[in-house]
Amino acid sequence: MAMPFIQMALMPEVGGKDRQRIILTMMINIFDDVLGIKYGTLDDKNVKYPAATNQMHQAATDWTSQQLMTILDDLLAMNSSMTVNVNFQNIVESVTLKILKVAKS
Numbered sequence: 001m002a003m004p005f006i007q008m009a010l011m012p013e014v015g016g017k018d019r020q021r022i023i024l025t026m027m028i029n030i031f032d033d034v035l036g037i038k039y040g041t042l043d044d045k046n047v048k049y050p051a052a053t054n055q056m057h058q059a060a061t062d063w064t065s066q067q068l069m070t071i072l073d074d075l076l077a078m079n080s081s082m083t084v085n086v087n088f089q090n091i092v093e094s095v096t097l098k099i100l101k102v103a104k105s
Contacts, residue, residue, distance in 0.1 A: 002096045011089055020088045028075045034059045035068045067102050074098045 014020055029048045036042025038060035044053050059068075074095050081091045 002100065003093055006089065006092055006096065010092065014088060017082075020082060023092075024075065024078055024082070027078075028072065030056065031068060031072050031075060034063070035065070035072065038063075038065060038068065063103065067105065070102050071099050074102075 010023070014023060026049075030052065033042055033047045033049070034056045037047070037056055044050070047053050047056060049056075063071075078091050078095050082088065
């Protein structure tokens with residue numbers, strides 16, 4: 001279901017490079033917040049996306065620190081792919097598959 005979601009919900013919102021960078025930054029911020037929640041260095045009033053607080057707590061409980069660090073590394077690597085003009089949809093789909101693989105491990 002991840003790939004149809006990317007195609008139908010995310011990609012129509014992505015216009016140019018600026019919006020792509022915003023989406024990447026949002027994804028990094030979410031997983032950074034999950035890591036902060038996991039380590040107890042971030043409280044609920046300081047999360048960047050309060051509407052996702054419950055999901056972030058669930059992820060912090062379900063995933064190991066190593067899984068979260070791997071996901072953050074993959075997201076940060078997206079930035080490199082974007083600088084060499086790789087298709088944004090391909091980048092997002094690839095990192096989504098990596099995240100799903102990490103989450104299942």
